[in-house]
Structure formats: C-alpha cells, structure tokens
Amino acid sequence: LLMASDWPRSRELDDKEIVDLSGEIYEGMPVYPSHQKTSLFKAKTHAETRRRYGEGALTTTTLGILLSDHGPTHTDAMHHFDSSDDAETIDEMPLHMFYTSAVCADVSHIRSSEDYLTEDELRDALEEADLDPGEGSTVLLYTGHWNRNWGTDAWLSDYGGLTREATEWLADQGVVNIGIDAPSVDSSAEMERRENNEDDHYPSHQVCKERKVTNTENMINLDKVAGE
Numbered sequence: 001l002l003m004a005s006d007w008p009r010s011r012e013l014d015d016k017e018i019v020d021l022s023g024e025i026y027e028g029m030p031v032y033p034s035h036q037k038t039s040l041f042k043a044k045t046h047a048e049t050r051r052r053y054g055e056g057a058l059t060t061t062t063l064g065i066l067l068s069d070h071g072p073t074h075t076d077a078m079h080h081f082d083s084s085d086d087a088e089t090i091d092e093m094p095l096h097m098f099y100t101s102a103v104c105a106d107v108s109h110i111r112s113s114e115d116y117l118t119e120d121e122l123r124d125a126l127e128e129a130d131l132d133p134g135e136g137s138t139v140l141l142y143t144g145h146w147n148r149n150w151g152t153d154a155w156l157s158d159y160g161g162l163t164r165e166a167t168e169w170l171a172d173q174g175v176v177n178i179g180i181d182a183p184s185v186d187s188s189a190e191m192e193r194r195e196n197n198e199d200d201h202y203p204s205h206q207v208c209k210e211r212k213v214t215n216t217e218n219m220i221n222l223d224k225v226a227g228e
Helices: 046-053 119-128 147-150 164-172 187-197 203-212
Strands: 039-044 060-064 101-105 138-142 175-182 214-217
Touching: 101 119, 119 203, 164 203, 203 214
Parallel strands: 101 138, 138 175, 175 214
Antiparallel strands: 039 060
16 A cells, blocks of 8 residues: 655645545445435456557556536535526636635534524634634534544434524625535525424525535544634
C-alpha cells in the first residue's frame, strides 16, 4: 500500500492539517428516505482493456456510479427547495457560495429529533468560541450526530435541526451556506410534520428558500474543526 509520504506535499501545506468533511460514497450507504440508492459498478476493467489492446498496452479501469445528488455529502441548490421558474440549479449558483471563509460551532447538545437549535443557543455557542460568521461566510454546526449514529438506524430517523429563528439570524448575518453533520438542517421530526400537513414544516429549508441561503448536509469530522 502507498502511504501519504509517497506523494510530494506542497510547502504551502507545512504545519497545516487537511480535514476531509465529506462522507464516504459506497454501495449500501444510508440515503435520505425516497432518494435514489447508491450503486457502484465496474464500467471498464484492466482485464478488458488488456484483451482489447494486448499484453504490452497501457490498461485503464473506470468505475460507474449511480447516486442521488442528495445521497452523500452535498450542497442544496436553490432549485431543490424552491419551485420558482427562476430558482437556480446547482450549476447556476455562483462559485463564491461554495468557496468561503467558515466557522464551526459546537452545538453537540442537539442530540435527537426533539432538539431544535434556537437563535439564543446558536449565538451563545458562537460567542463562547469567539467565532464571528461574517458576511458571505459558511457556518458549520457540529451536532455530533455523525460521530454517534452513523451506521445505525438513528442516522436517518433521529436528529435535531435549526428553528426558523436561528436560520433567519444566520441569514441576517449574511451567511450564505449552513453545514451540518446530519442528513438535514431540519429535524427528522419534520418528515412526520410534512406528512401531517402541518404549517411551516422544514422551517430551516423554508428560510433558505426565502433568503437565498444554501445548506450542506451529511458532513463528517466536524468534531475536528469545532470551535474554529
């Protein structure tokens, strides 16, 4: 096996740690209810290209992937939660919404579907860590849900989310992206509220629609950057 030391490392990365905040993509991975399941398959193999081009030829292999654009770690397009004709698809959104400064608040007391992160709790968490979101930035929310529940039934069925007021406060600060280590920025309880036709279900997504804020879901390793 090759080790990380087998590849040159840029001097620009001296004294810096790279933390991957995106989850693994694999067949059988948990996917939000009603979404396309993930399927991986060999589209071309070294053996196949060797048979075609001969033993001495350079052979290649490729992997086919069938997945939902909301299965693994992903960022919502405006078009995902806004049915307006002019709602932007992911390719129409400006790149600066995906390449921003960011802070990560430790809100790991949010542990179940009954827990809704309030504006006061969010502000306290940011102030306690001396974090200032800033206009045009991303706010990441470390709830600990991935650390506690990945690979269990609770991953897709029992997690907290933001209140409408907390999401509005982030929008008021000029935040353009809200990231979370759970399947949604809204509590899993919102699935049942929608089925029951209750008013203002998925309140955080509703605010994202109204205020042109996106969100990034199914993130991992936020414990490694919480408080920064």
